[in-house]
Amino acid sequence: MIKLLSLTIAAALFIDAVEPALNGSPCDYLPEIVGWTQWFDRDNPSGTGDWENLSSLRTEYPGKICPNPVGIEARTLSGLSVAEAGEKIFRSDTTSGFICRNEDQPDNNCYDYQVRFSCPPTSCTGNLCWTTYFNRDSPSGTGDWEGLNDLRKENPGKICDNPLYIHAVTTDTMTPAINTGQKFLIYNPTQGFVCRNEDQTSSSCTNYKVRFVCPCS
Known part of the structure; x- marks a missing residue:
């Protein structure tokens, strides 16, 4: 039992250790970040x-x-x-x-x-880090509202004062927002992300989640 518990703890530590590497540097996502x-x-x-x-x-x-x-x-x-x-x-x-x-x-x-x-930026320099992904809304109402002000209120201390870039993907397939063909009312690092159902031609917005690029602390 002790051995099994030790293996479980070790596996959890390993996952935490490799997750940043699996995510990659923000500079590896230049065509996708905004x-x-x-x-x-x-x-x-x-x-x-x-x-x-x-x-x-x-x-x-x-x-x-x-x-x-x-x-x-x-x-x-x-x-x-x-x-x-x-x-x-x-x-x-x-x-x-x-x-x-x-x-x-x-x-x-x-x-x-x-x-x-x-x-999308044409170059990327500096010591940059991702925030976690945030998903505060779904498009069941007027659309998917991932506004930065609301995200800050619901996740205090989780987003830096001046994000440099934003990255939005669909929650189901992780498809970059810019590759979905949908229109966005807001998509920038100082206001966040908003997809309105009324702006789409064929269907409502997909459900998106967002993360930000900040200077590494």
Whole structure:
């Protein structure tokens, strides 16, 4: 009985020891993990508005934006989020880019914005570690909501202050989210992951789980 217990403990210790190796380094998952591009600012609102449209950004910054971004974020040059700025935005999506029209504002003048996109990183350096996988929701309601704020509340101390990348996979087959063909409302390391059922063409969202890349402590 003692021998059997010892073998069980040894096996458990062995599993714990090899699990990080089986997971691999975050840098081994470059096509699957998602981070941010640099910030881009190609226009100012001195004309009809601030036009940070994706096609023009690709022309002015060749090779800097991935073919199929999964998220977009905009902020003013002074650092205000779109919500904090309180302006009416004409367009903000991963196919068109970001457009604020002066004519839509009460004072006929937009802030000057800069934008960035969620993309798989092209390089990976540093001492990086995975968090565990988190799965706080299922798509039985409006979708699968794995928002970072909610994940922090439900898993205190488990996610670093400034995650560098995010990795989402299906819970059943571990298929990377970017390979499923589904559309995502949010997929970036500062907001988390959201798949809405209403955005899918043929079915509801798959159930996903997420993990983050953080500097190793």
